Amino acid sequence: MRRSVLGCSMFAALSIVAARASASTRPVDDMCSEPKMKTDKWQVRQEAGGMTLMVPPGFVTSGGNGDTHYYINGEHRSITVGLGTGMAIMRFRDISETGECETVIAGRRVTLTMYHWVVEDANLSSSGNAGPHFAAVARFYSTGALRESYVQLVSNAPSDVKYFRQLFWTVSFPGSAAPVAPVADAPAAVATLASAPAAAAPASAPASAPAPASAPAPASAPACDPAPVPGLPAADAVLDSGVVRMLIASAAPIPKGYELMALQFAGTGELSGMSVAQSDLPEASQRELTSVIATNLKPHDAHAPSTFLLRIDSSDTGLHYSVLPMSGCTH
Numbered sequence: 001m002r003r004s005v006l007g008c009s010m011f012a013a014l015s016i017v018a019a020r021a022s023a024s025t026r027p028v029d030d031m032c033s034e035p036k037m038k039t040d041k042w043q044v045r046q047e048a049g050g051m052t053l054m055v056p057p058g059f060v061t062s063g064g065n066g067d068t069h070y071y072i073n074g075e076h077r078s079i080t081v082g083l084g085t086g087m088a089i090m091r092f093r094d095i096s097e098t099g100e101c102e103t104v105i106a107g108r109r110v111t112l113t114m115y116h117w118v119v120e121d122a123n124l125s126s127s128g129n130a131g132p133h134f135a136a137v138a139r140f141y142s143t144g145a146l147r148e149s150y151v152q153l154v155s156n157a158p159s160d161v162k163y164f165r166q167l168f169w170t171v172s173f174p175g176s177a178a179p180v181a182p183v184a185d186a187p188a189a190v191a192t193l194a195s196a197p198a199a200a201a202p203a204s205a206p207a208s209a210p211a212p213a214s215a216p217a218p219a220s221a222p223a224c225d226p227a228p229v230p231g232l233p234a235a236d237a238v239l240d241s242g243v244v245r246m247l248i249a250s251a252a253p254i255p256k257g258y259e260l261m262a263l264q265f266a267g268t269g270e271l272s273g274m275s276v277a278q279s280d281l282p283e284a285s286q287r288e289l290t291s292v293i294a295t296n297l298k299p300h301d302a303h304a305p306s307t308f309l310l311r312i313d314s315s316d317t318g319l320h321y322s323v324l325p326m327s328g329c330t331h
Contacts, residue, residue, distance in 0.1 A: 054170035086150025
């Protein structure tokens, strides 16, 4: 009888441990499941190592050093982006790793690791930072010519880590978008704004491999054939060009040139990926265009392709927009 009671007690104890273990792993698994993206008001930022990501509203730049960049939202929320493994939070004492999972983002293997620690104030002092803290670190492993990099989110509220985890899925790198090389037998087609005259654009060159300063300027290439492509949206259905024009007018002028932006939309219609595929503009102009365009895209038409290229040509008469298929002409 006693043996039976002990057996039941051990079974009950094991059941409780198993239940707790299961409960503790569910949030970890959830961290690596792709979230529903709600980033229409997020800002696009260019970071070290060729990384592009979107920063949530309320987070402002807080400096950086070398290959590391910081964003803060009040006193208790921060985002750190940089090269390496992203273990800056290890300076805290008694930090605990609460879970880890692995997934693929922007075509790269990523490990998401969750941490927890408690900050204690010294005697008779108050820092305003005491209490529990939580962090999630996305470690993007090196691949090809791309170095290892990370995105780190820290908050004193565990719900923030879960709510802002879509931050990791906004990351993209050169080449992580669909291929943009022209296909010889593909129709060279583009849908343009009715008010935008066709403009010749210079021959394309990858943004990651600019020509040397002493090299002669490439000859201009003819613009794409404006024949429509079935299902491809018109440029004015993709972008609120009026707002973009107003915002650009108050910033530094965009020099003559072009930029090809690869856009990707999730099944829910939310923007899930955005990167500069090709451009001959200076990096500062690329960042300016990317930032202002990302925040002024119109709702995605569910009947339109989920991926396409948005081309921006800058000329003496302003900015002109074209929508191209991923396999369309890009020069």
